Amino acid sequence: MTAPIPVSAIPSSPGRASWRKEAAAVLVAFAVLALLPFVVTDSYSRHVLIMAFIYAVVASNWDLSLGYGGVFNFGHLALFGIGVYAYGLLTKFAGIDPWFAMALSGVIATIAAIVVTIPILRLKGIYIILVTFGFAQLVMQVILSQSDYTGGTQGMVRIQTLYIGEHNMIRDGKFAYFYIALAMLFLSTVFLRALVRSRIGAGIIALRDNEEYAVSRGVSIVRQRIVTLAASAFFTGVAGAFYAGYQRNASIDVFGMSLATIILSMVLLGGTSTIYGAILASFVLTIFAEAMADLGAWRPIITALLIIGVMLVYPTGLAGFIQSSWNGVFRRDNKVA
Structure with missing residues (x-):
């Protein structure tokens, strides 16, 4: 009888760029993003970019469980909401330092993810969706029932913001917030890509592709x-905490289907099992939606048509489109040479 092979012995996925090339590309991309505040000087445009960073963190972490893990975790946005309210409660009632509260919110979201994982360990398909969706509704009901602390349907207001020494982050045109959000996205991206390229990531993909064989x-x-x-929860909770500190309020809307639909659209439009595709789609959809702000009810319709069009032509999303375009150019150059 063949002895079981441990996860550490599973080979890395073939046909992908070396980690050095990928690391160099990531550093160049984030260096370009770091220069944007010197080009985009108005606070509103910076706000749009900050929101794109937040959505990118949440969407790319959802891609880890949904795309790489094949787990239909529809409670992912509840982890974001947990981060939002955990930060608000920790800073407003417990008097914890905002920076420590942001990290602690990520830990609380991770613990919540582990708790919701226990009942779905042996479940598949629609049953996972039902349990995780029920978990999100349960968290929302708990928050509503504790209105003395959470504000109930009114939410929490005047939540303590982050700080950098004596610097006034409210009056700097969102300059500091931009770099904090960018740093959060950078750390999240590095963590996710390191995980999926590791032996653990190979085991996650193996279970998704062929559970019985794995x-x-x-x-x-x-x-x-x-x-x-658990891995997809930490930075999702941190993003929720940052969102609460940035907006200075916590609303029950973070558990609504509207936000969940937006984030899921980013994952699907970008292309699952890519991480980078979800990040790219977050920028595209956030900026595209803001550019059409004056169109009123036509905005979601046009956005939906954009998503449908891309998915019909390229089922692998924007990441697949970019990969196909790159391969096409590369092959053309080889033929010319």
């Missing part, structure tokens, strides 16, 4: 599923 080779469903959802 289990027969020694991959643990319990361990991998817990790792997948």
Whole structure:
């Protein structure tokens, strides 16, 4: 009988760029983003970019569980909401330092992800969707029931903002907030890509592609599923905490289907199992939606048509479109040479 092969022995996925090339590309991309505040000087445009950074963190982490893990976790936005309210409660009632509260919010979201993972360890398909969706509704009802602390349907206001020494972050045209959000996105992206390129990531993908075979080779469903959802939760909770500190309020709307639809659209439009595709789609949809702000009810219709059009032509999303275009140019150059 063949002995089980541990996850550490699973080979890396073939056919991808070396980590050095990928790291160089990521550094160049974020260096370009870091220069934007010197080009985009008005606070409103910076606000749009900050919101794109927040959405990119949430969407790319959802891609880890949904795309790479194949887990239909529709409670992912609840982890974002937990981060929002955890930060508000920790800073407003517990008097915890905002920076520490932001990190602690990520930890609380991770613990919540582990808790919701336990009942879905042996479930598949629609049952995972039902349990995780029920978890999101449960969290929302708990927040509504504790209105003395959470504000109920009115939400929490005047939440303590982040700070950098004596610097006034409210009056600097969102300059400091921009770089904090960018740093958060950078750390989240590096973490996610390091994870999916690791042996653990190979085990996560193996379970998604062929669960029976992966289990027969020694991959643990319990361990991998817990790792997948927990890993996708930390920066999602941190993003929620940053959102609360940035907006200075917490609303029950973060648990609504509207935000969930937006983030899911970013994951699908960007292309699942890419991380970078979700980030790119977050910028495209956020900026595109703001550019059409004057169109009123036509804005969501046009956005939906854009998503449908891209998905029909390129089911692999924007990441697939870019990859196909790059391969086409590369092959053309080789033929010319």
